[in-house]
Amino acid sequence: AQSVTQPDIHITVSEGASLELRCNYSYGATPYLFWYVQSPGQGLQLLLKYFSGDTLVQGIKGFEAEFKRSQSSFNLRKPSVHWSDAAEYFCAVGEGPYSSASKIIFGSGTRLSIRP
Amino acid sequence: GAVVSQHPSWVICKSGTSVKIECRSLDFQATTMFWYRQFPKQSLMLMATSNEGSKATYEQGVEKDKFLINHASLTLSTLTVTSAHPEDSSFYICSANIAGLEETQYFGPGTRLLVL
Numbered sequence: 001a002q003s004v005t006q007p008d009i010h011i012t013v014s015e016g017a018s019l020e021l022r023c024n025y026s027y028g029a030t031p032y033l034f035w036y037v038q039s040p041g042q043g044l045q046l047l048l049k050y051f052s053g054d055t056l057v058q059g060i061k062g063f064e065a066e067f068k069r070s071q072s073s074f075n076l077r078k079p080s081v082h083w084s085d086a087a088e089y090f091c092a093v094g095e096g097p098y099s100s101a102s103k104i105i106f107g108s109g110t111r112l113s114i115r116p
Numbered sequence: 117g118a119v120v121s122q123h124p125s126w127v128i129c130k131s132g133t134s135v136k137i138e139c140r141s142l143d144f145q146a147t148t149m150f151w152y153r154q155f156p157k158q159s160l161m162l163m164a165t166s167n168e169g170s171k172a173t174y175e176q177g178v179e180k181d182k183f184l185i186n187h188a189s190l191t192l193s194t195l196t197v198t199s200a201h202p203e204d205s206s207f208y209i210c211s212a213n214i215a216g217l218e219e220t221q222y223f224g225p226g227t228r229l230l231v232l
Contacts, residue, residue, distance in 0.1 A: 034220070043122075043209055044160075044223040090159065103150070104211075104221055106159045 002027045002093050004107035012113040015083055021076040021110050023065075023091030032094030033074040034104065035065055039087045047089075050074065061085070086114045119143055120212050122224035129200055130232055137195045137227045139210030145190040146212035150221060151183075154207040166193045200231045 003026040013019050025031055032051050036044040048059025055067040065076045074091060091107040119142040129135050139149055147168050152160040164174045164185050172185035182204075184196040193212075197204050207228050211221040 036223070041207075041226070041228070043120075043225040044211075046220060046222065049220055103162060103165065105162075108159045111157075 002031070002095050002105045004091050004093050004105055006089075006091055006107035006110050008110045009108070010111045010113065012115055013081055014115045016080050019076075019078045019081045019085070019112070021089050021091075021112070023074045023076065023107060024072050025074060025091075025093045026072065027093055031074075033065075033067060034092040034094065035059065035063070035074075035076050036090045036092060036106075037061075037087050038090065038109075044090065047076070081112075081114055083114045083116070086112055088112070118214060118222040120210065120222050120224040122208075122210055122227050124227060125225060126228040126230075128230045128232065131201050132199055135197045135200055135229060137197075137208055137210075137229075139193045139195070139212070139224055141191045141212045141222075144212075144214045146214065147190060148213050149187060149193040150211045151185060151193075151195050152209045152211070154209060154226075156207075160209060163195075197229065200229070202231045205229055205231045 005024045007022050034049045035047040037047050038044050047063050048057045050057045050067045057065050063078050065074055067074050088109045088111050090109045092104045095103045121140045123138045149166040151163045153163050154160045162175050163178045164172045166172045166185045166187040168187045168190050174180045187193040207226050209226040211223045
């Protein structure tokens with residue numbers, strides 16, 4: 001069965017510093033991978049996704065993620081964080097074939113705090 | 117594009133009453149919608165997959181008679197929490213896929229339910 005692990009529950013970085021959030025997945029075939037961000041009391045916003053092709057994926061808000069099959073990882077990065085990036089970040093893996101009925105399995109989330 | 121709305125955004129009800137939550141795709145058609153539940157500081161747990169014109173598929177451990185799902189059109193799915201109890205208090209989030217396109221899920225802003 002598919003699973004997603006986000007080993008860091010909470011990370012604090014200084015504003016302007018670089019950021020990397022870790023994500024490891026377990027899936028038998030080529031996974032569909034996502035990063036979502038959730039602000040307090042809000043729904044989820046898609047940051048970026050990987051289905052195939054270039055393993056370095058660019059997303060919104062200056063985020064990027066790199067798919068590394070050998071490490072079963074899909075880490076999220078940002079070169080310089082802003083105070084507005086403070087939120088909960090969820091990595092997710094898409095389940096099943098390429099169809100609109102596929103389910104998404106979410107990791108446990110990483111809470112990002114920004115130090116002024 | 118790909119905006120999903122939920123109504124209401126929050127609701128407080130007495131124990132034993134039923135509560136209906138609506139999920140709408142505003143600018144696209146969604147043959148599949150998903151309902152999630154999120155407890156404080158936890159990840160999203162998939163409750164059920166809702167397909168237009170057919171019965172919803174519930175995840176293991178989710179009571180289908182407790183959480184009634186109706187997907188009457190390509191833009192609307194409803195979740196009714198029947199005979200709500202305090203333990204049903206949670207954050208309920210829906211998502212939808214764009215029919216015929218990629219299997220990315222777009223999320224609504226969530227509905228916070230408090231059962232007294």
